[in-house]
Amino acid sequence: MSDGADTSEAVAEVAGDKSARPQGGGRRRQWEDEARDALHIMPLSAIPLETPGLQHARLIKNVRLQTVVEMFHDVQTGSGQVSPRHLTAYFESYKEEVERDLVKIEKIAAASSFDVYTSRIELRRLNIDVNSVESLTLSDRKKEELTNYMRVFTRPLVEYVYGSEDMQVQDVKDIIGMFSNPNRDEALRNLRMMADRLDIELGEIPQFLEEYGDIFLSLAYFKKCLDDIVPEIQRFLSWMAEIRSSTEVKRDARQMRMLDEISRDLTDISTSITGRFESFDNRSKDFWRDINAETFHSIRELIASHHVTIGGVLCGLAVKMDLWKARFARGGGGPNRRMEFVKSEILPGLSHIKSLEQSARSASA
Incomplete structure (x- = not known):
């Protein structure tokens, strides 16, 4: 949606909920799940807003890592986008409400990513309750997709208690159910030992497992994103x-130098963030070698402290690679067309991604 679009028509579309989101239960669920699982989308329904019509819009990061409001999206009309500061032009009857809503929207728009973990952090800073907002959790489909990634973290837990990984475990809920009613005396003894080492009561083990599951589900989510992007x-x-x-x-030394710098930056960023995940893996192994409250709190805080920078780096890389695949689905493209794409779509914002990754590495050094 350009700034010169017909504002009354745009308002009618959104306020009437005709194209702000797909119609039909299945398509609507797919639309909502896409937003929940994406790195670059935040449904505005996650925020308490006053302006009618905005609840069905979404904040998205574009390829230049600018935040825009997506007013509608469908196959026929594409994606209708507007800068947050221009929202008042589309809701002339609700100018006061929009102005108040913009205070929240513009603060959240400054985030580097809109994945559910970063979004929770940003919304908590605005004193917005996030615990009961479904759109700030991963979809069931995504959780199922992450099952294999989660096994890396659930396997040592099962082995510690049962002495074997030959158990049917799909997710943390299965583990909580299994550990709530251990079917072996040895398992019960191991659970008591775990509770003692964590300095908690045996009855608090399910809560520990919830926390353990949440923190490592976030790690599994980001790791899957990384494995898709690299x-x-x-x-x-x-x-x-x-x-x-x-x-x-x-013949153009300046363009050759630009290509070298982009190649080097993308390689360095990919290598660096991959190294961060290897560090997380090593720290989680350390926890199971020496279970205690301090090591668990340490790894939980470590991973949580990296949510914002990991989300920002992966979001930036993902939107750029997605656009490249969309524009050049079959590869190809002449040298001039490729160079123009690199200069206009890949280069803008790349320094921001690089600085995010460098800041994270410096902080953990």
Whole structure:
């Protein structure tokens, strides 16, 4: 939606809820789940707003890492986007309400990512309750998708209590149910030992498991995002490297230098954030080698402290790679077209992603 769009028509569409979100139960659920599971989308329904119509809009990060309000999205009309500061033009009958809502929206818009974990942090800073907001949790489909990733963290837990990983465990709920009624004397003894080492009562073990599950589900979510993005970055770098064969580009030292810098930055960012996840894995193994309250609180705080920067880095990389795949679905593209895409869509915001990753590495050094 451009700034010159017909404002009355846009308001009618959104306020009447005709195109602010897909119609039909299945499509609506898919639309909502997409937002919950994405790195770059926050449903405005997660925020208590006064302006009618805004509840069905979404904040999204575009490829330049700018935050825009997506007023509607469908196959026929595409994505209708507007800068937050221009919202008053689309809701002329609710100017006072929009102005009050903008105070919240603009603060949240400054976040580097809109994944559910970063969003919770940002909303808590505004004293907004996040515990009862469904859109700030991963969808059931995403949780199921992360089952294999979660096994890395649930396996040592099961082994510690039962001495075997040969148990049918799909997620943390299964573990809580299993541990609430241990079917072996040895398992009960191990649970008591765990409670003692964690300095909690045996009856508090389910709460510990909930916390354990939440923190490592967040890690599994980000790890899955990383595993999806890294191969795309490698493909993109190979595609971008082909521009060098152009005689015109070879003659332009400035453009060659820009390609070198982008390639180096994307490689460094990917290597660095991958190293962070390896560090988390090592710390979680340390916890199971020496279970105690201090090591658990330490790893929980460590992972939580990285949510914002991990989300921001992955969000930035994801929106850029997604646009590249959409624009060049079959690869290809002449040297000039490729160079223009790199300059106009990949380069803007890349320094922000790089600085986010560097700040995280410096803080944990």
